[in-house]
Amino acid sequence: AQSVAQPEDQVNVAEGNPLTVKCTYSVSGNPYLFWYVQYPNRGLQFLLKYITGDNLVKGSYGFEAEFNKSQTSFHLKKPSALVSDSALYFCAVSNMDTGRRALTFGSGTRLQVQP
Amino acid sequence: DTEVTQTPKHLVMGMTNKKSLKCEQHMGHRAMYWYKQKAKKPPELMFVYSYEKLSINESVPSRFSPECPNSSLLNLHLHALQPEDSALYLCASSPERDYEQYFGPGTRLTVT
Numbered sequence: 001a002q003s004v005a006q007p008e009d010q011v012n013v014a015e016g017n018p019l020t021v022k023c024t025y026s027v028s029g030n031p032y033l034f035w036y037v038q039y040p041n042r043g044l045q046f047l048l049k050y051i052t053g054d055n056l057v058k059g060s061y062g063f064e065a066e067f068n069k070s071q072t073s074f075h076l077k078k079p080s081a082l083v084s085d086s087a088l089y090f091c092a093v094s095n096m097d098t099g100r101r102a103l104t105f106g107s108g109t110r111l112q113v114q115p
Numbered sequence: 116d117t118e119v120t121q122t123p124k125h126l127v128m129g130m131t132n133k134k135s136l137k138c139e140q141h142m143g144h145r146a147m148y149w150y151k152q153k154a155k156k157p158p159e160l161m162f163v164y165s166y167e168k169l170s171i172n173e174s175v176p177s178r179f180s181p182e183c184p185n186s187s188l189l190n191l192h193l194h195a196l197q198p199e200d201s202a203l204y205l206c207a208s209s210p211e212r213d214y215e216q217y218f219g220p221g222t223r224l225t226v227t
Contacts, residue, residue, distance in 0.1 A: 034215055036218075041221075043219050044218040045218070046216070046217060049214075088155075090157055090158075102160045102163055102171060105158055108157055
């Protein structure tokens with residue numbers, strides 16, 4: 001079985017400050033890892049992914065994430081937060097070894113960026 | 116075209132009605148998915164189609180019936196739903212096994 005944990009229901013940060021949204025995962029094999037963002041009453045938008053290679057992954061809108069195999073983590077980061085970054089963020093995992101296509105999502109973290 | 120479209124945006128139906136949700140993509144993706152999302156919760160997988168064949172059914176009740184008429188189109192037929200089935204239904208597609216999924220905007224379903 002595979003699972004994702006997002007330990008923080010909400011993260012508050014001031015505009016211009018760096019932000020981190022935490023994610024840890026559990027899979028029996030090699031993971032594919034993803035971050036998605038969801039704005040109110042909207043579908044999910046893909047931000048970035050880790051498949052293999054460089055542990056630091058850069059994605060859309062200035063976001064990046066660092067894959068840490070020993071800590072089984074894939075935290076989302078941005079150097080300078082914008083008010084428009086306020087949204088619901090989901091980390092997701094897929095097991096590349098099983099061939100199962102579907103994603104398992106974390107419970108989500110609400111990011112609130114204050115002006 | 117990097118878009119997944121879903122119709123309708125909103126649907127209100129009674130428990131005896133029959134309705135269908137439609138999803139379309141023109142990115143040449145060969146895998147398509149249905150997810151159900153309740154408020155403030157993560158999406159939950161319902162069905163996966165791979166190369167137009169149903170590959171995963173996550174023990175979804177038979178009142179939900181998926182259909183994949185061709186590689187670009189995915190339907191979800193609804194019949195005799197319950198109020199607890201009210202949710203946001205999301206469609207997604209992906210180009211290959213386990214690559215990122217592209218989501219549509221969803222259909223907000225209310226069962227009365």
